[in-house]
Amino acid sequence: MRHLPGYLDSTDQYALAGKVADILHHAPLFQPFLPRWGTPLSVRMSNCGPLGWVADKSGYRYQATHPDTGRPWPPMPGALLDLWEAVSGYEAPPEACLVNYYAPTAKMGLHQDRDEADVDAPVVSISLGDRARFRLGGDSRKGPTDSVWLESGDVVVLEGKTRLAFHGIDKVEPGSSDLLGGWPDLFPAGGRLNLTLRRVTVPGKASVR
Numbered sequence: 001m002r003h004l005p006g007y008l009d010s011t012d013q014y015a016l017a018g019k020v021a022d023i024l025h026h027a028p029l030f031q032p033f034l035p036r037w038g039t040p041l042s043v044r045m046s047n048c049g050p051l052g053w054v055a056d057k058s059g060y061r062y063q064a065t066h067p068d069t070g071r072p073w074p075p076m077p078g079a080l081l082d083l084w085e086a087v088s089g090y091e092a093p094p095e096a097c098l099v100n101y102y103a104p105t106a107k108m109g110l111h112q113d114r115d116e117a118d119v120d121a122p123v124v125s126i127s128l129g130d131r132a133r134f135r136l137g138g139d140s141r142k143g144p145t146d147s148v149w150l151e152s153g154d155v156v157v158l159e160g161k162t163r164l165a166f167h168g169i170d171k172v173e174p175g176s177s178d179l180l181g182g183w184p185d186l187f188p189a190g191g192r193l194n195l196t197l198r199r200v201t202v203p204g205k206a207s208v209r
């Protein structure tokens with residue numbers, strides 16, 4: 001994977017966190033559930049862009065509307081489209097930006113990002129707020145893994161051999177950043193945001209899956 005430490009400086013991080021706060025005021029964090037077991041994930045989510053990723057008892061999928069409010073997702077901020085253009089090397093714009101919010105005790109188990117029809121496009125993700133330990137494995141759940149700490153402002157690109165690699169978040173280090181303290185109504189406990197930009201459909205083809 002490509003890790004770009006400190007890609008966003010503190011001014012850009014603050015501006016982007018403000019855009020995310022606007023998004024969350026229109027499209028509040030929802031509680032995703034593991035489809036087969038119905039257990040809640042510890043991360044809460046929202047999205048912006050034409051499509052959003054959701055997880056509930058009927059499965060994982062992309063859809064154009066918020067699962068609780070039924071409203072379309074807010075548009076993707078221009079800063080995210082620009083960032084994608086600068087780092088993805090991909091011909092077409094992203095269609096979904098998943099907003100993950102990690103409260104201090106949240107984590108994300110090892111998984112692959114593979115609900116996209118287009119797996120040639122990279123996945124680009126941006127970290128804001130508390131640092132977190134990101135784990136990257138190979139193309140099977142059992143293989144060896146490696147880990148790296150992601151700090152606020154870091155960008156990660158999953159591309160090539162790592163596009164479908166297993167990955168997850170082991171833990172967040174509470175209190176390691178004060179960025180989200182700027183929005184106490186949304187993030188009273190601080191924590192971490194991760195924005196994951198994805199191309200969902202193959203350019204020129206209509207279907208989501």
Ligand SMILES: O=C(O)CCC(=O)C(=O)O
Pocket residue numbers: 098100108113125127134150167168169194196
């Ligand atoms: O929080 C992260 O850095 C990773 C998030 C992730 O893997 C996902 O949303 O699919």
Ligand SMILES: [Mn+2]
Pocket residue numbers: 111112113167
């Ligand atoms: Mn992922």
